Amino acid sequence: xxxxxxxxCLISFxxxxxxxxxxxxxxxxxxxxxxxxxxxxxxxxxxxxxxxITKASLKETLSQVYPQITGNIxxxxxxxxxxxxxxxxxxxxxxxxxxxxxxxWTGGKVSNAIKYAREExxxxxxxxxxxxxxxxxxxxxxxxxxxxxxELKKACQKRVEYADSxxxxxxxxxxxxxxxxxxxxxxxxxxxxxxxxxxxxxxREKVARDNLGxxxxxxxxxxIKDEPTFMPIDVDEEKIVSEAITNNPEVAxxxxxxxxxxLQIRIIRADYFPKVNLIGGYNWSGENKDGFKKSLDDVSEExxxxxxxxxxxxxxxxxxxx
Numbered sequence: 618x619x620x621x622x623x624x625x626c627l628i629s630f631x632x633x634x635x636x637x638x639x640x641x642x643x644x645x646x647x648x649x650x651x652x653x654x655x656x657x658x659x660x661x662x663x664x665x666x667x668x669x670i671t672k673a674s675l676k677e678t679l680s681q682v683y684p685q686i687t688g689n690i691x692x693x694x695x696x697x698x699x700x701x702x703x704x705x706x707x708x709x710x711x712x713x714x715x716x717x718x719x720x721x722w723t724g725g726k727v728s729n730a731i732k733y734a735r736e737e738x739x740x741x742x743x744x745x746x747x748x749x750x751x752x753x754x755x756x757x758x759x760x761x762x763x764x765x766x767x768e769l770k771k772a773c774q775k776r777v778e779y780a781d782s783x784x785x786x787x788x789x790x791x792x793x794x795x796x797x798x799x800x801x802x803x804x805x806x807x808x809x810x811x812x813x814x815x816x817x818x819x820x821r822e823k824v825a826r827d828n829l830g831x832x833x834x835x836x837x838x839x840x841i842k843d844e845p846t847f848m849p850i851d852v853d854e855e856k857i858v859s860e861a862i863t864n865n866p867e868v869a870x871x872x873x874x875x876x877x878x879x880l881q882i883r884i885i886r887a888d889y890f891p892k893v894n895l896i897g898g899y900n901w902s903g904e905n906k907d908g909f910k911k912s913l914d915d916v917s918e919e920x921x922x923x924x925x926x927x928x929x930x931x932x933x934x935x936x937x938x939x
Contacts (some may be wrong), residue, residue: 641837647760651835654747654756657834666749668741675734681727684719710904718898721925724890725883733880740873746866759832763825764841768824773815780804780811897923 645653655661692711720727787804790796826839901919 643905671737719895722893724887726887729883732939736877741872743866759829766822766825770818773818780808894926
């Protein structure tokens with residue numbers, strides 16, 4: 618009875634072990650490997666994060682074009698039980714103020730800053746495309762390197778099996794006295810060389826699996842599902858080079874970076890031009906005994922202002938130098 622229980626436990630363990638092993642095996646096609654690799658790529662995540670940062674920078678730059686309105690409201694209570702002041706009323710003192718600041722002209726600094734932010738978005742998008750291409754290329758190369766290593770290992774296994782069968786035949790002939798010992802020694806060397814090549818092929822396969830798993834950031838065994846196929850194509854070198862230059866995101870990114878540097882120079886030059894802003898403000902104050910809502914008309918005051926503010930950094934530097 619105990620032996621039956623032991624056998625059942627052993628069978629259960631083997632089933633669980635096989636199930637867990639099966640779950641850790643990844644049966645991958647090339648397209649699935651590319652999808653997993655792009656989803657887990659740290660470089661691509663960083664590129665996408667940089668794109669989000671550039672979008673936020675553009676929004677921040679665009680906010681400079683909109684009018685800036687600030688406000689302040691305050692209320693304080695004065696108690697004049699001990700000291701009476703003829704100029705103030707016992708109760709609440711309220712104040713409301715609004716101010717406006719609108720950019721009219723900055724010598725092109727804001728407009729160039731907006732263009733610069735948009736160029737940075739373009740560069741970030743091209744960087745994402747470039748990273749996708751680089752990661753995809755690495756995955757494809759690693760995937761087919763593993764496929765080549767698997768096929769090479771199979772060929773080495775067949776060579777070992779063939780050399781082993783020849784060794785058996787040679788050993789039988791040697792025992793019967795049909796061939797000399799040196800022939801048997803030659804077959805032993807051939808078998809040893811075949812086994813050595815199999816060991817090397819196994820190591821290359823293991824390294825290729827580890828490289829692909831590390832690139833895809835997955836754990837467990839990897840099983841290749843794609844079969845290599847030969848697809849003959851007509852090669853037009855001039856057309857390939859032209860398309861590569863036209864559609865290459867790295868080349869486009871370099872051109873966008875050049876434009877971005879030129880815009881940065883324009884932004885710096887704009888500091889030498891005067892700045893013109895539209896400014897305005899409104900202020901109201903009042904006192905009452907009951908609260909903010911019931912201000913007394915005879916003690917309330919209001920004022921407003923509007924104008925143009927002109928600032929010239931060159932003029933300021935000249936004044937400071939005098």
